[in-house]
Amino acid sequence: MARVLVVDDAAFMRKVVSDALVSGGHEIVGEAGTGIEAVKRFQELSPELTTLDITMPDKDGLAALREIIALDPAARVLMCSALGQESKVIESIKLGAKDFVVKPFQPERLLEAADRGLWAAPEDDTLEKLRATYLELEGDLEGQADHRPAG
Numbered sequence: 001m002a003r004v005l006v007v008d009d010a011a012f013m014r015k016v017v018s019d020a021l022v023s024g025g026h027e028i029v030g031e032a033g034t035g036i037e038a039v040k041r042f043q044e045l046s047p048e049l050t051t052l053d054i055t056m057p058d059k060d061g062l063a064a065l066r067e068i069i070a071l072d073p074a075a076r077v078l079m080c081s082a083l084g085q086e087s088k089v090i091e092s093i094k095l096g097a098k099d100f101v102v103k104p105f106q107p108e109r110l111l112e113a114a115d116r117g118l119w120a121a122p123e124d125d126t127l128e129k130l131r132a133t134y135l136e137l138e139g140d141l142e143g144q145a146d147h148r149p150a151g
Ligand SMILES: [Mg+2]
Pocket: 008, 009, 010, 053, 054, 055, 056, 150, 151
């Protein structure tokens, strides 16, 4: 169980992420709605896990990730991607993010990714494997024509 910082510019999505993590026994220690705020809150709170949206105003998730990893190379960050952001997700993993989910995700998938982000070594995954996983997740979502957050 981890102390988690939840970052997304959509309040609705912060609630979805927080509710899923709390249901898995994690504790939400803070939230941020922009990239700049995310880096600030990360420094203040030293969370054990940070979930990071990619598309945000002022500083996107990749820029925030770079700064967070520079502050703490051991930071555990889980990316929350929207559909169609494969290249950014791959880049975030190269930069040091531990795992990712594609919105809209099932709560179980987020909890699995949180566990992997906390305990697993992402180096075990080749980029090709990650890419395949990403495309598979997107494929699963393509059948769902209902609510799709814009990112
Ligand atoms: Mg967003």
